[in-house]
Amino acid sequence: MKDVALGIDIGGTNTKFGFVDREGNMYAETSVSTVETAPGDVEAYLKYVYEEVEKLRDTIDEKMNIVGCGIGAPNGNYFTGTIEYAPNLTFQGVVPILKIFQQYYDVPMVLTNDANAAAIGEMIYGGAKGMKNFVMITLGTGLGSGFVANGELIYGNDGFAGEMGHLMHRPGGRTCGLGRQGCLEAYVSATGIKRTVFKLLADMVDETPLRDVTYNNLSAAMITDLALKGDPVARAAFDYTAELLGRSLSDIVAIFSPEAIFLLGGLAKAGDTLFKPTKQYMEGHMFEIFKNKVPILSSALEGRNAAVLGSSALAWKEISPVIDVSAQP
Amino acid sequence: MKDVALGIDIGGTNTKFGFVDREGNMYAETSVSTVETAPGDVEAYLKYVYEEVEKLRDTIDEKMNIVGCGIGAPNGNYFTGTIEYAPNLTFQGVVPILKIFQQYYDVPMVLTNDANAAAIGEMIYGGAKGMKNFVMITLGTGLGSGFVANGELIYGNDGFAGEMGHLMHRPGGRTCGLGRQGCLEAYVSATGIKRTVFKLLADMVDETPLRDVTYNNLSAAMITDLALKGDPVARAAFDYTAELLGRSLSDIVAIFSPEAIFLLGGLAKAGDTLFKPTKQYMEGHMFEIFKNKVPILSSALEGRNAAVLGSSALAWKEISPVIDVSAQP
Numbered sequence: 001m002k003d004v005a006l007g008i009d010i011g012g013t014n015t016k017f018g019f020v021d022r023e024g025n026m027y028a029e030t031s032v033s034t035v036e037t038a039p040g041d042v043e044a045y046l047k048y049v050y051e052e053v054e055k056l057r058d059t060i061d062e063k064m065n066i067v068g069c070g071i072g073a074p075n076g077n078y079f080t081g082t083i084e085y086a087p088n089l090t091f092q093g094v095v096p097i098l099k100i101f102q103q104y105y106d107v108p109m110v111l112t113n114d115a116n117a118a119a120i121g122e123m124i125y126g127g128a129k130g131m132k133n134f135v136m137i138t139l140g141t142g143l144g145s146g147f148v149a150n151g152e153l154i155y156g157n158d159g160f161a162g163e164m165g166h167l168m169h170r171p172g173g174r175t176c177g178l179g180r181q182g183c184l185e186a187y188v189s190a191t192g193i194k195r196t197v198f199k200l201l202a203d204m205v206d207e208t209p210l211r212d213v214t215y216n217n218l219s220a221a222m223i224t225d226l227a228l229k230g231d232p233v234a235r236a237a238f239d240y241t242a243e244l245l246g247r248s249l250s251d252i253v254a255i256f257s258p259e260a261i262f263l264l265g266g267l268a269k270a271g272d273t274l275f276k277p278t279k280q281y282m283e284g285h286m287f288e289i290f291k292n293k294v295p296i297l298s299s300a301l302e303g304r305n306a307a308v309l310g311s312s313a314l315a316w317k318e319i320s321p322v323i324d325v326s327a328q329p
Numbered sequence: 330m331k332d333v334a335l336g337i338d339i340g341g342t343n344t345k346f347g348f349v350d351r352e353g354n355m356y357a358e359t360s361v362s363t364v365e366t367a368p369g370d371v372e373a374y375l376k377y378v379y380e381e382v383e384k385l386r387d388t389i390d391e392k393m394n395i396v397g398c399g400i401g402a403p404n405g406n407y408f409t410g411t412i413e414y415a416p417n418l419t420f421q422g423v424v425p426i427l428k429i430f431q432q433y434y435d436v437p438m439v440l441t442n443d444a445n446a447a448a449i450g451e452m453i454y455g456g457a458k459g460m461k462n463f464v465m466i467t468l469g470t471g472l473g474s475g476f477v478a479n480g481e482l483i484y485g486n487d488g489f490a491g492e493m494g495h496l497m498h499r500p501g502g503r504t505c506g507l508g509r510q511g512c513l514e515a516y517v518s519a520t521g522i523k524r525t526v527f528k529l530l531a532d533m534v535d536e537t538p539l540r541d542v543t544y545n546n547l548s549a550a551m552i553t554d555l556a557l558k559g560d561p562v563a564r565a566a567f568d569y570t571a572e573l574l575g576r577s578l579s580d581i582v583a584i585f586s587p588e589a590i591f592l593l594g595g596l597a598k599a600g601d602t603l604f605k606p607t608k609q610y611m612e613g614h615m616f617e618i619f620k621n622k623v624p625i626l627s628s629a630l631e632g633r634n635a636a637v638l639g640s641s642a643l644a645w646k647e648i649s650p651v652i653d654v655s656a657q658p
Contacts, residue, residue: 075618084618085618131486132486133483133485133486133490145584147584149478149479149481149483149485149490150478150479150481150483150484152478152479152481154462154478154479154584154585155479155586156462156478156585156586156587157460157461157462157586157587157588157622158586158618158619158622159586160586160618160619161462161478161584161585161586162584162586163583163584163616163618164583164584166583166616167580167583167584168576168579168580168614171576171614178616178617180616180617183616247497247500250497251496251497252584254492254493254495254496255474255476255483255490255491255492255493255496255581255584256483256485256490257484257485257486257487257488257489257490257491258485258486259486285497285500287492287495287507287509287512288507288509289404289413289414289487289489289492290487290489290492293486293487
């Protein structure tokens with residue numbers, strides 16, 4: 001019998017889950033549709049998730065003893081265990097997701113958003129082990145962030161702290177997914193760099209294969225590939241993205257003085273193409289006393305099922321905090 | 330005999346200190362010159378401070394039992410007890426101030442910067458009692474800030490977190506006191522609003538008594554008085570300052586989701602003239618989920634010797650933490 005945490009990541013399209021032990025080993029993982037089963041009916045949806053979890057558990061030879069459950073979800077509130085007005089989910093209003101799911105598993109259960117879950121995942125299984133102060137940035141459809149200070153994730157007064165994607169980069173600028181104008185995530189994210197490419201296709205006259213790709217067909221991976229081949233528009237798009245990200249990170253360092261910054265997600269997969277210029281711009285804008293102190297690192301969860309790992313880490317942190325307080329500098 | 334903390338605030342010009350009990354009652358306070366006695370010689374300076382503290386103690390009828398000492402100083406490092414490269418002090422390089430001062434008082438001793446000390450003062454004696462997540466902004470010569478999350482002040486990895494005054498507001502903009510260009514504090518501070526007045530005197534044609542005042546003679550208090558009387562340039566200066574401060578605070582809320590924001594210091598004395606438009610601009614820029622949740626409050630330390638109170642609070646917090654953990658929402 002193996003003690004595991006059930007990690008669940010609720011996304012707008014899919015719900016992923018898996019069983020993860022204390023060391024971050026994943027025993028089984030799968031994904032089901034969030035929307036196809038009873039859209040808007042959270043009770044039916046969670047019953048379906050429970051049944052699928054049990055099906056998955058039956059496929060494993062070793063007996064999985066679920067000792068906790070962590071759930072990552074958009075607008076997931078750590079304090080209340082509710083998902084509140086998530087724009088990309090079919091569940092409306094305030095949904096008491098932990099209360100409902102606890103019918104199925106009477107174990108410690110924790111909810112937060114996916115970026116916070118990733119931060120905890122980095123702290124429990126990844127490159128932030130032993131760190132008391134660090135920042136996690138997720139660069140996917142949007143820009144998510146989780147901030148750890150004094151060894152604890154910052155949830156804020158209402159449970160919703162850490163919305164770096166909604167820093168006001170340019171008042172009156174690009175509309176973000178929530179209808180605001182000028183949010184950082186409309187510029188710095190996998191979606192943001194696509195938008196930047198289309199702006200640059202308008203601004204520049206250079207020949208590029210990007211002129212034969214529709215907006216809907218364009219991906220961050222394609223932009224990365226072209227940038228590596230020296231495509232001028234793709235390179236300019238990375239430079240623009242890196243400048244905004246680097247400048248924002250220098251501000252974040254002035255506030256938090258973190259030991260490291262971790263990047264995770266679609267756009268972060270670009271590696272040096274993104275990391276190198278971002279670091280240069282960050283240091284160029286950095287307040288003197290913080291210069292050359294803060295590395296930008298690739299998340300150790302990258303390439304694994306980061307969302308499920310992060311969610312499971314939430315549960316492990318709740319069950320047995322492992323922060324090494326002696327690591328304080 | 331009364332148990333008191335010795336609170337010391339080291340400024341570029343003056344060093345203030347006083348004896349403060351656990352409830353924030355100040356028994357005696359005074360101020361001596363930081364620079365006149367042995368400039369650059371920190372050992373001689375601290376001996377002088379010690380002698381002056383003892384002289385002050387002798388003036389009090391009740392016996393003052395010093396149980397701890399808190400020191401606020403520019404670039405004061407909480408982790409190391411050293412003042413590091415403070416641009417406005419005559420002590421050069423890294424100065425082990427606690428180590429030296431501990432020769433005179435063998436009690437728990439704590440060092441941090443003045444804005445962090447003010448945040449702790451607000452938490453121990455002021456309006457942030459019982460709050461686990463709040464922000465302190467000091468608007469004096471510069472813009473200082475202290476951030477409390479999960480009931481603890483954020484010192485960061487190197488002890489220097491909380492430099493909101495050095496957020497990059499406008500790359501290539503106004504030069505700040507440290508030679509950087511475009512820092513928020515070059516716009517939003519008692520000095521910043523003076524600079525804004527002089528920019529507006531150039532931009533606007535309105536008649537105003539401000540056209541008869543030199544830069545060196547202008548104070549934030551004069552600008553406040555004129556704004557209250559409807560002076561168009563003074564009012565425009567407050568509007569400009571409030572817009573930048575309000576927008577920055579909406580960003581800070583998106584990161585921290587604080588229970589409240591406290592303002593303290595020279596410019597904060599303007600009261601509603603500053604607070605009302607700042608709140609309007611903050612809410613106007615605020616990400617939806619945080620709208621109308623976060624009050625901007627006047628520090629309860631305002632009008633008292635905030636720097637000395639804050640420093641003494643540092644000591645009290647170290648001796649006996651008083652955060653009410655049951656206050657978590």
